[in-house]
Amino acid sequence: MTSSADAIVSLYARHAAAYDRQRGRKLMEARWLDRFLALLPARPSVLDIGCGMGEPIARHLIEQGCAVTGIDSSAPLIALCRERFPQQDWRVADMRELALGRCFDGLIAWDSFFHLTPVAQRRMFPLFREHAADGAVLLFTSGPAHGEAIGSFEGEPLYHGSLDPAEYRALLAENGFAVAVHLVEDPDCGGHTVWLARRTA
Template sequence: MTSAPAAIVELYERYAATYDGLRGKALFERPWLDRFRALLKPGGSILDIGCGSGEPIARHLIAEGHAITGVDSAPAMIALCEARFPAHRWQVADMRRLALGRRFDGLIAWDSFFHLTPQDQRGMFPVFAEHAVPGAALMFTSGPSHGEAIGTFEGEPLYHGSLDPEEYRSLLAENGFAVVAHAVEDQSCGGHTIWLARRS
């Protein structure tokens, strides 16, 4: 599986328009986004890590009055965001080496963080902490248990990795986050495994 994670950015770059069309605009994530937003001050700044095309999550957060900074490794995805939401900040960046020099009221990594290898995921928690103000909300999706899996997109391999839930809890605690809510394969949210935490 060693080559599969490295291929993800190139895959999303080639199929950005296809992904955008298939992603749909139905916001089944809204209940979790509402829980995330409830931890933020009104209009709080949000860092969207692996923002994709900005649809539908960033659009919803913008409509709710939040200032968004979005980062994604695929330039074609960032181009879509820039065209749709020019008043917000968009940057091509590798989340593993993110160093924006500022902190945010909320951080979200929805359907993006889980494309990293388990080892790279471990390295993300200090990155989260470095970009979070005291009291910041953090929400991300993961797998339900430790392991690696290969899905497909447009007939090509699509890598997913995950840590064990207890390791996620430990990493969050070590980096100053307390778990607020956690759901495993939430069927009301498309079967996603979701973590919502808050910076101490």
């Protein structure tokens, strides 16, 4: 399991073109993104953690007036973001080492954070806190229960990890976030388990 988790960075770098080709552009996440946006101020700054090639999520945020900073460990995917959305801020970075030196109105980690091991996920919550302004909104997806699972992408193992929901709630609370909505395996969003939380002042 650990070796599969360690391979995620190189996997998305080597198969960036395939991911870009296969990632659906139909925005099944729209309802969650609209909930997220409804809690943000006008023209918000948003940090997209694990932004991929910027479509369809970052594109939607940009179209709704957000100033997006996107990070991803895959240089080829970030290159596509820079080509498609040159007025936004795109950076090659490992989310586990996130240190941008600024805070954002919103943070999103959709289908990205769950590629980390449970140990690495626990370490992310202080990083979320460090990059969240007072009242900032955090949207992320996880697994439905504690565990690890291996999928497949381009014939290679694709790692997923998750904590228990009670531990996510505890980590959010410890780092100053209050859960607004938590839905397990949303049938209207491809079975995603979604968390929407807000940083308290």
